[in-house]
Amino acid sequence: MSLLTVRDLAKRYGAVVALRSANLTVEAGEIHALLGANGAGKSTMVKMLTGVIHPDSGTIALDGKEVRFHSPAAAQAAGIAAVFQDPALLPDLTIAENLRLTRVGAPAVHQWLSTMDLDNIDFGEIVGDLPLPMLRMLDLARALARDPQLLMLDEITAALPSDLAERVFLVMRQWRDRGRSVLFISHRLKEVRAICDRATVLRDGRDVGTLIPAESGEGPMVDLMLGPAARAVPEQPEGRSGVEVATDHLRTGTQDTIPLLQVDDIRVGAEVNGLSFVVHPGEIVGVAALEGQGQDELFEALSGRRKADAGSMKVAGRTLAPRTPYDAIQAGMVLVPADRVQALLPQRSVRENIALPLYNRVLQWGPINIRAEARRVGDAIKRLQVDTRAQRQVRRLSGGNQQKVTIARWLATGFQVLLLFDPTRGIDVGTKRQIHTLLRQLAADGVGILFFTSELSEIQLVCDRVLVLYEGKIVAELPASEADEAALLHAAHGLISEEVVA
Secondary structure, three states: OOOEEEEEEEEEEOOEEEEEEEEEEEOOOOEEEEEOOOOOOHHHHHHHHOOOOOOOEEEEEEOOEEEOOOOHHHHHHOOEEEEOOOOOOOOOOEHHHHHHHOOOOHHHHHHHHHHOOOOOOOOOOEHHHOOHHHHHHHHHHHHHHOOOOEEEEEOHHHHOOHHHHHHHHHHHHHHHHOOOEEEEEOOOHHHHHHHOOEEEEEEOOEEEEEEOHHHHOHHHHHHHHHOOHHHHOOOOOOOOOHHHHHHHHHHHOOHHHOOOEEEEEEEEOOOEEEEEEEEOOOOEEEEEOOOOOOHHHHHHHHHOOOOOOEEEEEEOOEEEOOOOHHHHHHOOEEEEOOOHHHHOOOOOOHHHHHHHHHHHHOOOOOOOOHHHHHHHHHHHHHHHOOOOOOOOOHHHOOHHHHHHHHHHHHHHHOOOEEEEEOOOOOOOHHHHHHHHHHHHHHHHOOOEEEEEOOOOHHHHHHOOEEEEEEOOEEEEEEEHHHOOHHHHHHHHOOOOOHHHOO
């Protein structure tokens, strides 16, 4: 008998249909993937299964008995625990206080953290001071401590470097070996092939197929996820490479030879230990690193969110020492963060979110030029193909469309240097391709891009060269042609020979 059986689940939010008629069967003792493009209905289904929201129609059965969850507590009592995309921890409380608040025993959480080699975490730490990957691991340990029959993981590895992701996979296998089940949502199809027994694909709010990932490969999964769009989207980003564009600028012998971003011996706390590099016009420079190697602090310093302790930076030849993000934006250097919630006004409309930076340059009070605003916003929406069906509130958009809005904001405003910190985290393969294509087009227009990604396979897809960080230093600089995952992981662990160091 199946552990979980879902039949014809449907959910509508006004004009937006989140689920039309979705079916899912999870057997006891299996790891089952739930796949689909952003907006396909995956997170909506998970929230229904955990009692966060209620279906408009359809049924949910556990062990053959139909159930209705009126609250998350009811779902937990029935043996379902979930780790959602956003950490479910209160940032102003300590870890211990959060556990008491949710009535989860600290010893059980500590035991699972030990299983994942994370037993050095101090439960007296304030949650808001912890990095996002550690919050995800804490959420996982807390869910496991409830000893659920069904563990639901919604994009947990999207925020994790490869070493922590491997620890999650170890726990998932252990859970399956106990006869329990895992429902795993991920856009990383390589992970799905490696860890999942079966996969069900949603598209436009419906289930469109169930397959065995290890046998089918990634191609059929993509075809099911995207339908006809899978054949309409190019495999590789379009546009000339940044190397070609940068080389053309250098050959002109003009002021274009000046790097768009020049960083000299920058130091930030104990995490960034003297980094120097340049980004030329038309170039996409990748940054690769395992968790906690200084990449967060580097991007914070460049974007003005944190003051550098030493060193200097220049944007288009002009010295910049940003004390606030506004300083960096005024100089033409803008940031797209991994945490899209942090970048958006969730209760406001798509138009308002995109248009917001346009009014940084208003020098005096007066009427807003609605026509000019509409043109710029409309052009950005069209270029990124933002789904605006739920445009009255950005929070109602899928994660992929929210991330498109954060990028569209800067397309409408204009910039010289684009800082991208893990921008495709938790985004489906179709949206990733759109973003990759856009980046190549921006590079062809002469923009400079610094691109950190936790998905190492993206480096060769979109970058011209890559800087590898280890313990706050650049330990390797590789052309994209040589930056396969094996080489990047080798360097990211500090195992690198001197000839590849910049």
